[in-house]
Structures are given as structure tokens and as C-alpha cells.
Amino acid sequence: NAGVMQNPRHLVRRRGQEARLRCSPVKGHSHVYWYRQLPEEGLKFMVYLQKENIIDESGMPKERFSAEFPKEGPSILRIQQVVRGDSAAYFCASSRGAPDTQYFGPGTRLTVL
Amino acid sequence: TQLLEQSPQFLSIQEGENLTVYCNSSSVFSSLQWYRQEPGEGPVLLVTVVTGGEVKKLKRLTFQFGDARKDSSLHITAAQPGDTGLYLCAGHNNAGNMLTFGGGTRLMVKP
Numbered sequence: 685n686a687g688v689m690q691n692p693r694h695l696v697r698r699r700g701q702e703a704r705l706r707c708s709p710v711k712g713h714s715h716v717y718w719y720r721q722l723p724e725e726g727l728k729f730m731v732y733l734q735k736e737n738i739i740d741e742s743g744m745p746k747e748r749f750s751a752e753f754p755k756e757g758p759s760i761l762r763i764q765q766v767v768r769g770d771s772a773a774y775f776c777a778s779s780r781g782a783p784d785t786q787y788f789g790p791g792t793r794l795t796v797l
Numbered sequence: 798t799q800l801l802e803q804s805p806q807f808l809s810i811q812e813g814e815n816l817t818v819y820c821n822s823s824s825v826f827s828s829l830q831w832y833r834q835e836p837g838e839g840p841v842l843l844v845t846v847v848t849g850g851e852v853k854k855l856k857r858l859t860f861q862f863g864d865a866r867k868d869s870s871l872h873i874t875a876a877q878p879g880d881t882g883l884y885l886c887a888g889h890n891n892a893g894n895m896l897t898f899g900g901g902t903r904l905m906v907k908p
Binding site for chain 1 (some may be wrong): 827828830832837838839840841842845864885887888892894895896898899900901
């Protein structure tokens with residue numbers, strides 16, 4: 685059984701470019717969560733989505749960040765006009781329902797030059 | 798805002814010693830999960846505790862959920878170098894929308 689898949693594993697962008705991070709949940713899971721981990725810090729919740737719906741985006745920065753989970757295909761976290769402070773590890777997790785145990789992917793490490 | 802405080806932040810011990818990691822909050826959580834994270838990887842689930850007072854054992858690891866569901870502990874018996882890593886506790890809010898993570902305990906077990 686495949687776990688949560690994230691790609692790319694590493695992403696380098698220059699300031700002002702766009703970053704697109706992809707997450708494929710565990711097969712059969714319809715709930716997806718995105719978390720951010722800054723260097724030497726714990727994970728912070730960003731957004732919770734179900735298919736085609738954003739359920740809770742209370743942890744998302746108000747500007748430049750967006751997320752979607754379309755009916756078909758992976759969930760996408762999009763960061764426009766990246767800045768150096770966006771450099772972090774971004775983790776996706778999925779669950780069968782909520783509340784339910786969340787299983788994490790390996791993360792995408794974003795570096796903004 | 799629910800907060801989880803983990804202690805200690807760093808722990809360096811010799812192989813064979815015992816240790817306890819604590820996870821405390823002033824808030825009640827509907828469930829609490831412990832994860833272990835290796836460098837460059839995502840958190841891997843160790844256990845989920847749901848009931849106040851619950852104790853779960855996983856080989857040399859013992860997890861306890863406080864009676865009031867506000868705190869938890871992880872005890873490792875006879876630590877081994879393979880236990881080295883970052884241990885994270887995370888609590889579910891009542892709506893179950895998100896996990897609130899503690900700051901983590903970075904454990905190093907020296908042979």
C-alpha cells in the first residue's frame with residue numbers, strides 16, 4: 685500500500701517565482717492537510733481540505749498562498765512570488781476521516797534563493 | 798489557541814538508560830499522537846491515545862495519556878542508538894481539523 689506521496693522532494697526557487705507542491709494522499713483517504721516546518725521549529729498547521737473543498741485555512745498566510753484538492757489528481761499547495769522566509773519543509777498528511785489518525789508524506793523542502 | 802509544550806527539548810543519554818519525554822497543555826485534546834521524525838523525512842506515527850488514563854506499550858516504548866486528556870508522556874526503557882531521532886507529540890482539536898504539534902524532543906542515544 686502506498687503511503688502519502690509528495691513531489692518534488694526538493695525545490696529551489698528564486699525570489700519572485702512560483703512554487704507548486706503536490707501531494708497524493710493514501711488511497712482511500714479523502715482528507716488532506718498541509719503543515720509547514722521552519723528550520724529548528726515544530727510543524728504548524730496551514731490548511732485542511734476535502735475533495736474540491738477547503739474546510740479550514742486558518743493557518744494559511746493571507747497572501748500568496750493557496751491550496752486546492754481537485755476531484756481528480758493530487759492536492760496542490762501553491763506559493764506565488766516566493767520570498768526567502770518561505771524556505772521551509774512543507775508536509776502533507778491524509779486521513780480517512782476527521783478526527784482520525786493523520787499519516788504524513790516525506791515532505792517537500794523548499795529553498796528560496 | 799491550543800498549545801502543546803514538550804520537554805525536554807534536547808536529551809543526550811548513554812545506551813541502556815531510561816528516559817521520559819513530556820507533553821503538556823492547558824487545553825483538552827480529543828486524541829493525542831506521538832510521531833518520530835528522522836532528518837529529511839516526514840513524521841512517522843508511533844501511537845494514538847484517545848482515552849484519558851490510557852497506557853499503550855510498543856516494545857520498549859510506553860505511552861500514557863493523562864486522565865484529563867491535557868498531557869501525555871513517552872517513556873523509553875533501555876534506550877538504544879536506533880532510538881535517536883526527533884520525537885513529536887501532536888493533539889487533535891475537538892473538531893479534528895488539525896493537529897497542534899509540540900516543539901519536539903531531539904533524542905541522541907550514544908553507544
